[in-house]
Amino acid sequence: MPSVVGILGHLAQQHGHNIKTALLQLFKDSIESDPDSMQIMTVPYLLHLASMSPLLLRVISTEFLTALTPHNLNMLCQQSTYWHSKNKQDINSLLNLLVHLLMKCEDQTFEIIMFLLNSSQQAHISLFLLGDGCQVNPLVQRACTIILSKVLLDLERQILSKHDNEKEIVLLSSLKPHVERLCLKLVESTDTRCKRWLIQILACVGWYNGLACVNHILAFLLLNISTESQLGVFIQLQREIEIRLPAVLLNIMSTLSLLTGKGTTSSADVYKLLRNLTTIVKWENESKTPLTRCQFKECIIKNMATFASFFSDGDLETGIQCLHLLNMIDLPGNLETVTLVTLARSCVATLFSICSTAGDTDEGYKNKQRNTDTLCAYVTKLSESTTAYRYIQRTLLTQLLTKENVPLFGHKQDQASFSSSSKSTPTSLFEELQKTQRESTVAHHHGGIIGQGKRVHTQDDSFTQDDQATNRLCALRVLWATCCRRTDNESAGGASQVIGEHLHHLSNLMVELVTPDACYNEIPWPDEDLMKVTLERDLYIKKQFDTKPILWDIMELISFDHLAIAKSSPLLRGLVAVQVNYWVSCRDKNTTDSPQSEQYLRESNRLLEFMAKGNLLPQPLCFIAEFFRHVSPFKVFLLLTNVWAFIKENPDNLTSETPTLLPGCATNFMALIQNLMHADIDKLGHYYPLFFQKT
Structure with missing residues (x-):
């Protein structure tokens, strides 16, 4: 046997394609309808060859997977009956050998795992039909189930007993580049047993490859989960990983920020992420016992600076969802000034995004009010910080006084504005002076620019009066929210206790921004x-x-x-x-x-x-x-x-x-x-x- 392995290994270096073709043909010939005793033992022989040569193992793992058609699987099932009847210990040894080979695979590992998962499910077995209607033998499902269970058991045993100086686990190293595909398979799977296996596989990959890999797995799942039932699977995976890595959420916020900052994620993906986080935090608040060791609520509080980027970079829908999440979390008392300013600036930007939406219909008006309620609730909470409420008041007042926001709040346009149409019809001053009038006629002098004619006042009609009235109400509610403190026994929508100091600052800002200078500003x-x-x-x-x-x-x-x-x-x-x-x-x-x-x-x-x-x-x-x-x-x-x-x-x-x-x-x-x-x-x-x- 060693000599055969050596010869084949030497030939494979120069004639790799021919060796692959020959071994594949040998496998196909051994599963004919009437194989002899020598052909029946071909598959065990090939497995022994692969166990002695990594090169031959690579050939078998890459080429033989495509040859496992429904017909060939049925033939292998018939041969396994012969192996089992001949010697029960041989079949167990063969299974152990197969598990050993799977642990050493470097190529096509994801495809092999998917083959075992699909073959172990009855739903997939029923799809493996030949052209003549022949169905795969149910024993194939049982065999794949046994193999997959043994692989997972062996992986967990090696990980839990592994020391730093021990040899690497090749299967887990080769599965690391495929964690996103495994996560998508977990999200799409509807079979309970398949979900459990995938959770174990992802947990093993995360345990072996470290905390960075675990954070990537969890972050990718949060970006792709769309239902609460899938979030339940996510919680199960987190619990499984926390058995060996208790601080699993240590850097999850940084990983999420990197994933969303690549440019490949859309605002809809970020919205989905925030919605999932909101649901998890809601579960954490409602649960009497902790769902997991690491709480997302605590993680967001500790990484508020990173989380603030989601609030500042999103659209209106994303911003409102972020506010829903922030309203469920206590405001940390030791936030840095940069983070407070980012959150405060995002609140003001969200207000103007709300005001920019149409609210002339009943549904539009209700949406504006709901969004403003959510914003005011967080502004009240954020205004507990002196830096935050002062920044919000100053920024909001400054923006209200700028010309760019004139159409939003129904302000009157400056009378010095001119329409573009007046510039296209120039008026000759010489011709105007040539016009003679009676001496008793009163001279009329109109305002305008020489060569452009009489000035024409322009008005922006993109917002109706109802929209502008609603926008003014929204802006006033946010300003009022900066001056209030919510009491403990009050409902989520109310904030009745007025803080005089905050109103004093608002008054000083009004004097500073509205008056032309500081002269004559005494009280x-x-x-x-x-x-x-x-x-x-x-x-x-x-x-x-x-x-x-x-x-x-x-x-x-x-x-x-x-x-x-x-x-x-x-x-x-x-x-x-x-x-x-x-x-x-x-x-x-x-x-x-x-x-x-x-x-x-x-x-x-x-x-x-x-x-x-x-x-x-x-x-x-x-x-x-x-x-x-x-x-x-x-x-x-x-x-x-x-x-x-x-x-x-x-x-x-x-x-x-x-x-x-x-x-x-x-x-x-x-x-x-x-x-x-x-x-x-x-x-x-x-x-x-x-x-x-x-x-």
Whole structure:
């Protein structure tokens, strides 16, 4: 036997193809319909040759697998009956030899394992039909089952007893490049026994090749699993691996980041990954006993910096799924600033992605609200960090004030914009000057650019008014979420406890970003005469509020806290100054005679509402807005200057954390109200109990 092996090995080096062909033909001849006793022993003889020569083993493992057709399998089954009847120990020895050869295979290992798996399942056996309808003998299934079980048992025995200086396990080394194919087979398999075998095979490959291979196996499965039943199989595999490698999830997040960063994974794959992680973390939270030794929840918390990349790089659907997962996990107290900024920036980006979606239908509106609920829940949790809530507030306010986001929130376009169509029809200034008119004709001068004609205001109609109103509500809810703290006994959707410090920061940001400079930004109110000095500045603030109406809504949020609305005094003072200047110069008989007056009337009412809500004005002085619609513009001017004088003479109320206004502090300022009420008793008489009710 050794001489034959040596000769064949020498010939195979020079004539490898011929040796393969000859051995394959010898195998086929030995399984004819009527083989003699010599031919029956050919297969055991070939197996013994392969056990003595790695070169011949490579030939047999690569070529003979294709020859195992249903017909040949049936013939081998008949020959095995002869081997078994001749000597029972020989058949056991032959099986052990076959297992030994499988452990030493280097080539076609995945195909061999798949052949054994498929052949051991009844569903696959029923498919192995010949052209004449002949079916594979069921004994083939039993034989493959025995062989596969022996291989797995031997693998586990060698791994558990292996030391660093021992020889490598060739089968497990050669299966390492095929772990992804094995994982896909595990995901696609519907047979319970096949799943169990694949779990054992993958666990053995992971045990032998180390933690990096294990992380790759688990990460690849998470990217390809699509059902909860498949996630159950994943948990079984994790439990199996943890028998020998307890810290199995140590670097799983880094592996997932590498797999998703290759460019071969789509956003749908990342969404699937996050959905699977969400389901697993949900199971971990609901389970009374730990599902596995290593918890994904703890793994994500420890690797939040890596996990944050999934939140920042995905689309809206991926971002919302990531938020669902983050809402199930406690915020670590030792997060690095870079990670906090990444999470905060992603929250703001997610908000604008939500606002960019259509919400004009009922379903679209509900989706926006659901997504905003999810975002607000995490923003509230993230706002426990000072760095995070300050970054979110600043970034969101800055983005709300940029021109690129004008169409989202229904802002008014800057009047200096021009349409592209006007540039294509130039106007000659010389021809315009040649036009003669009567001397009594009033000259009309329109705004525009010489050579381009009259300027045309453009409006973006890509978002309806309902969309813009919904977007404003979404942005306000996120800002409000940065200023709230959820109580322990509260439902997941609520966050009722307002944090004054966060509102104060929002107020300071409003003053910083809306005012043109830092001059005249002191909190105490000066004399009314200073309005003449700050006229340009006040008009700039008023224009900011006109072109970006959401600023009015943000001021309403700020007015919930006394000190916060007091810190925004520079904005209130500038807006009130513009109102005072308008009403003193208005020549309308009533405050509702023109659309412009009606607009200023609404703004004056709203300013007084902010002051009353923030306890800057006491009762009954805060009720003077009831007069505005019934009196002349000049009397509105008198009432507003009266309010200005009151706030100026009570500076302590603007700097204290709680209101310091005492009962009766506005008595000296009620004379003007009483005089106006006497002058217009027919219009204002019914308000007398509101202002002068006896106590």
